Amino acid sequence: MSRLIAFLRANVHPVVFPVSAGLTVGFVVFAGVFTDTAGRLFTPLQVFITTQFGWFMIAGVASMLAFSLYLAIGPYAKVKLGPDDSEPDYSTLSWFAMLFSAGMGIGLLYYGVAEPLTHYLEPPRGVAPESQAAAQQAMNITFHHYGFSPWAVYAVLGLGLAYFGFRRDLPLTMRSLFQPLLGERIHGGLGHAIDTLAVLGTVFGVATSLGFGVMQINAGMATVFGWDLSTRNQMILIAVITLAATASVAAGLDSGIQRISQVNINLAALLLVFVFLAGPTTLLLSAYVENVGHYVQTLIDTLLWSGTYEGSEWLSDWTLFYWAWWISWSPFVGMFIARISRGRTIREFVLGVLLVPTMVSFLWFTVFGNTAIELERAGAGLGAVVQEDFSSALFALLDQFPLATVTSVVTTLVVGLFFVTSSDSGSFVVDMLTSGGSTNTPVQTRIFWAVSEGAVAAVLLLSGGLAALQAAAISTGLPFLLVLLLASWSLLKGLREEHPPEPRSGPRLPPASLPDATYREQEFRKRELELRERELQLRERALQLAEQEFELTVTNGGEDAAAPPGGHVTATGQLDVELDAGREQLEAARHELAADARELAADARELGMGDPTATPDERPDHA
Structure with a gap:
């Protein structure tokens, strides 16, 4: 015991690690022992948060998108994330691959077919089901959930971490973002609370993704090997894949995440090309152009839609869940992309994070979503599969093309690798937060967090499946949104301290008040x-x-x-x-x-x- 205590004192933060680990283990024990009670708590919690604070989440995400665009084109766009003579640590291609795979890989596979087809069958905004208008609306809403908005959340947080970590030499932790606002108080109780909240948000956000991934891997196994779709099989899969993720964690960032990310991107690209060529290729080319144009054209309306006149129940199940999910993921993704983005300018960082993963996601959803809608219009019966089980939708689509068994095996492998990269990256980030910002964390603590994420995903599936995963994401995403907004303010304050605005020349705007005008x-x-x-x-x-x-x-x-x-x-x-x-x-x-x-x-x-x-x-x- 004395050796363990000495090890922890030397390698972890004396407050953040024990508090975060204790709360995580406590939740696992509670949800695992009192499964029914935990399940009954999740649904009311989700309803309360989305009905009372849904507007706040929508406005918050919209404001971060506006702020990220200001950073990309404003007076600080050429500031480097590091010393002025620093160069990027990774090539652009490797950087993009790690951004994409660590961002939302499991979401693309789980919802790539299921979401567009669901909105096509049940459109939320006043158009006839299964119509041309419903198809366009379905693609637009799906683009909205995976477009600029979530990546703006990641960009703002990741940029702040990289700026304060690499340019001001502060520890790569969430508390460092608040140095302009809190000063030396970031090293006290407020700083401990910020890092602890970031740890919990990361653990639950990653666990939500792992839960989706395991459900889809189970569906792939059912398609290829005839496995049952059952919670028992999902628990077995979580245990096996968590072991694989633990091995990747132990290998370290460069040799683990980078290699797996590159392999996974190649496999996902092959799957994308196969469906593109086997499906309605010409229609997909046209649809991609039109889908992107319609998304840009309706961006503000869709971004600020809060269901005031059409009801908010649908938003609670979809948009608000997505926003909370992305927000709860933001400590993980933001910390990770900050770690791999040293030496890039603010403009390069923001535009890279906003545009590249977004346009690739749009291509993915166009290929799989529009193909699924066309097959459904032709009578393939995919809609019935989606309405029964989201996790089987992608495999039902692949079954419509040649080499269905081969592509189903590849898909299952891709989902498994996305599981590994998500757990790998999440564990690395959580370990950095609980070790005071150190990038050379011990293997033992990284393994602990990899296992903890798998355990949280397991008890969430036991407590209510998809509904429990959604409730967990929303309950951790809401409080962290307030942290993100304050972090945005602090980042702007820090940039202004280093680069004070120059006095304006030429005509000025009229004064804001009558006393000011009189003076x-x-x-x-x-x-x-x-x-x-x-x-x-x-x-x-x-x-x-x-x-x-x-x-x-x-x-x-x-x-x-x-x-x-x-x-x-x-x-x-x-x-x-x-x-x-x-x-x-x-x-x-x-x-x-x-x-x-x-x-x-x-x-x-x-x-x-x-x-x-x-x-x-x-x-x-x-x-």
Whole structure:
């Protein structure tokens, strides 16, 4: 025991690890022993969260998408995630492969056929079932759930972690995101709470995905080998695949996750190409272009749809579940993509995370979703399979093409590898969080978290299957959304501290309030009066010089007038006329100057500046 205590003290965070591990083990024990009680708690919890806070989740995800776009095109786009001379650790292709496989691989396989076909049969937004409009709406909604929105959540969190971790040399933990807001308090109780919440969100988010993966692997085994679709078989599969994930965890990030990700991407790509070529190829090419265009065209409407006028029950089962699932996954995915993105600029990071996985996901759903809809329209009977069991939908689609057994085996293998990469990546991230941000964590703790994720997935399946998985995702996703919004604010504050905004030049927006407008108008008028006062002083000086010049002219003119013989009377008369005209001009200038001075004094008194033409002793503010 003493050796174990010494090991934990040397390798894990003294607060985050024991609290997170205790809560996780406690949940496993409770849900495993009191299975029926846990199952009865999940459904009411999901209903309460989605009905009371659904609007908050929709607005929160929308705001993070807007924020991520601002970061990509705003003044901080060229800031590097690391020192200014740093270079990326991974090639672009390897980076994309790890992003895609660690992000939502199991979701693509589980829902690739099931979701578009379900929305086609039961459209949520006022179109006739099984119509052309229903098909377009089905693809648009599916794109919405796997498009820019979830990846914006990952991008914001991952960017913040990479920025503070690699550019400011803070530990690669969730608490580091809040350094601009909390300062040194991130090392106290608030920081411990943030990291613990991130650990729990990661464990339950990954466990939800593992539960979906195991259900689909069971369906694949049923298709290929005739296994029963049963909870018992799913428990066996969880145990076997968790062992495989544990081996990958023990191998480390570079030798484990990277290799498995590359193999899995290749297999998934082969499956995608097969269905693309075996299915309605020309229609799929056209559908991809139109689906993407329709998604972009209706993005804002779909993004902000909260069911106010059409009811929110459907949103609770689909969009809100997805948002909570992605949010609960965000500590895992965000930490992972931050770890592999050192040396990239903010623009490169955001655009890469937003566009590449999204466009690949769109291609996947177009190939499998539109193919499934076309087969259903032709009478293949896929709709009945989907309505009975989502996990069998993909295999029912493959059964419509040649080499069905081979492709079903490949699909089962791909799902299994996605299971491994999800558990592998999740365990690595959780271990980083519970070890204070260390990237060289001991194998023993990584194995503990890999086994814990499998155990949580197992008890969730025992407690209620799909409904329990959804409830677990939603219950952990909601509180972490608030953390994400605060983290976004903190990231913006940190960027502004390093790169203060430059003073704006040119026209400015009008002031936001009447007092502000009045103040600015007064300041402007005061400055104008100061300039007018200076102008009067210059004119007065010019007038004095003109009078001196006039006096010299009078003196010199009188002497010169007596000189010419025989011309005294004529010259003197002409000079007198000119002198009188000069005196009148000077007098008029004095009157004009005095009038301007009186006007200036009146304006100055109105603004409370005193008389600018008075001497210092005459001014009211003179002490």
